[in-house]
Amino acid sequence: MPSYVITGVSRGIGYEFIRQYSNDPNDTVIGLVRDKTATLRKVSEDPDLNGRHNIHIVQADVTDYNALQAAAAETAKITGGSLDYLIANAGLVTTFDAYDPIGTLGDQPEMLTKTLRELFDVNVIGNIHLFNSFLPLILKGQAKKVITISSGLADTVLTNRYDLTSGSLYSTSKAAMNMVVAKYSAQYKKDGVLFLALSPGMVEVGHFKDVTAEQMEAVGGMLAKFVEYAPHFKGPITPEQSVTAMKSVIASASIEKGHGGEFISHLGNKQWL
Numbered sequence: 001m002p003s004y005v006i007t008g009v010s011r012g013i014g015y016e017f018i019r020q021y022s023n024d025p026n027d028t029v030i031g032l033v034r035d036k037t038a039t040l041r042k043v044s045e046d047p048d049l050n051g052r053h054n055i056h057i058v059q060a061d062v063t064d065y066n067a068l069q070a071a072a073a074e075t076a077k078i079t080g081g082s083l084d085y086l087i088a089n090a091g092l093v094t095t096f097d098a099y100d101p102i103g104t105l106g107d108q109p110e111m112l113t114k115t116l117r118e119l120f121d122v123n124v125i126g127n128i129h130l131f132n133s134f135l136p137l138i139l140k141g142q143a144k145k146v147i148t149i150s151s152g153l154a155d156t157v158l159t160n161r162y163d164l165t166s167g168s169l170y171s172t173s174k175a176a177m178n179m180v181v182a183k184y185s186a187q188y189k190k191d192g193v194l195f196l197a198l199s200p201g202m203v204e205v206g207h208f209k210d211v212t213a214e215q216m217e218a219v220g221g222m223l224a225k226f227v228e229y230a231p232h233f234k235g236p237i238t239p240e241q242s243v244t245a246m247k248s249v250i251a252s253a254s255i256e257k258g259h260g261g262e263f264i265s266h267l268g269n270k271q272w273l
């Protein structure tokens, strides 16, 4: 009867995580969101999810420390005080750095500073407070797995080999978070807690729906490099495909197999697409 806490389940990959994990009525699935009312409405209007009593929606912005502490207390009441899986999925994906290279972003220094700070607040500091809030529950759980949804764009080898310039600030926040995962692993591996950074692949969640023709050209350039890297790449996968693959990696990953503190993909290795 495993229990899951997943952040950022209002949409995209997070919503698909609650859909798939709640499929088994024996599993307890707790989704953290910023707007509880909106997500409860979405779940109640979803013919698949409506009526699944094992889904719990809890309010918490990951940048609000007190809200995270309250969410952990609420989770303990639902589960009886333990937690098996914590999935840090919530993430800020910025548009400011999505198309222009980092040197060009320097033409707007204030915007650069503001964006990078926001990215660190959500993608790094928020997750550290999330981990600290939920670790007492994880330590009492059976599975003891803490998964962070990272990004292949945080891989320096890939960036260097293909000169990937897009998403420089976002990628920086994800790379920092990969180190946070390694540091938590260094501390808690001896307690049997697996910390893992997991890239979901490139997933269609509507991030490119409002792009201009000029921005699309930059996206096209990145996609061409992706094809060079992975000739089988045909474009983004669906949230369903990504979560199905990640679930399999999450189920099989273990400290014993050497996954503690690692950064791998939905394919279970360093192949990002």
Ligand SMILES: NC(=O)c1ccc[n+]([C@@H]2O[C@H](COP(=O)([O-])OP(=O)(O)OC[C@H]3O[C@@H](n4cnc5c(N)ncnc54)[C@H](OP(=O)(O)O)[C@@H]3O)[C@@H](O)[C@H]2O)c1
Pocket (backbone or CB within 6 Å): 007, 008, 009, 010, 011, 012, 013, 014, 033, 034, 035, 060, 061, 062, 063, 088, 089, 090, 091, 092, 093, 122, 126, 149, 150, 151, 152, 199, 200, 201, 202, 203, 204, 205
């Ligand atoms: N899609 C991809 O191709 C891709 C690739 C690599 C990595 N990722 C990572 O996958 C994860 C999920 O992203 P996605 O693709 O599903 O994007 P998304 O559709 O933009 O979803 C992002 C989620 O994070 C939540 N969130 C943002 N800021 C938050 C905050 N301060 N507190 C709590 N929740 C917050 C959002 O909630 P609201 O609805 O309240 O804004 C939303 O539920 C992210 O960590 C992202 O970096 C995605």
